[in-house]
Amino acid sequence: MSNNRGGSREGSGRKLKYNEPTKTVRVPVSKIIEIKNYLNEAEKQCFNDVASISPVEPFTHMQIPLASEKVAAGFPSPAQDYVDKTLDMNEHLISNEATTFIVKVASLSMRDAGIEIDDELIVDRSLEAKHEDIVIALIDNDFTVKRLMIEGDYRWLKAENPDCSDIHLRDGQEMVIWGVVTYVIKPFRKRK
Numbered sequence: 001m002s003n004n005r006g007g008s009r010e011g012s013g014r015k016l017k018y019n020e021p022t023k024t025v026r027v028p029v030s031k032i033i034e035i036k037n038y039l040n041e042a043e044k045q046c047f048n049d050v051a052s053i054s055p056v057e058p059f060t061h062m063q064i065p066l067a068s069e070k071v072a073a074g075f076p077s078p079a080q081d082y083v084d085k086t087l088d089m090n091e092h093l094i095s096n097e098a099t100t101f102i103v104k105v106a107s108l109s110m111r112d113a114g115i116e117i118d119d120e121l122i123v124d125r126s127l128e129a130k131h132e133d134i135v136i137a138l139i140d141n142d143f144t145v146k147r148l149m150i151e152g153d154y155r156w157l158k159a160e161n162p163d164c165s166d167i168h169l170r171d172g173q174e175m176v177i178w179g180v181v182t183y184v185i186k187p188f189r190k191r192k
Contacts, residue, residue, distance in 0.1 A: 050136065050143035051106035056097055093183055099126040101179065103136055110145050113160035119186045123179035134181040139173060
């Protein structure tokens, strides 16, 4: 009789709950419920999605070879090994350099839209945000990355992760759309 217990299994073990390492601490018994409520509320909000914001400085012009034919998802043809054009990434990714910023992501609130921790977003502040755009919004002095939902005159922010709450403004809260996300830069292969 074989025993299927023990050993490591994919998906097993403790899950990353707060998008950062945790530490065990001693707290007064009378404060346990208050602390748990605080952590649950903090987990739901998924605010502070932004780790950093940097202006774009397109002072370099790197010409990257551009294949002249589209590549199928299957095996490429040996005849496609030639290049007749180049592509400047600044021209390709940036429409208005004076209003374009790189925003580094610090949470998983947009995970299901393909945006993860440490991804870099190209954000254009000159664009008018439209329904279902992914935006950088400022609420109560905190930046957040969410999908903008517009229903008539009502605007709210949708999280793309079921572990994070959508953001519906409370009385007295103000939402400022800081910029519209135009591209996500992420590696598919980690550097050594």
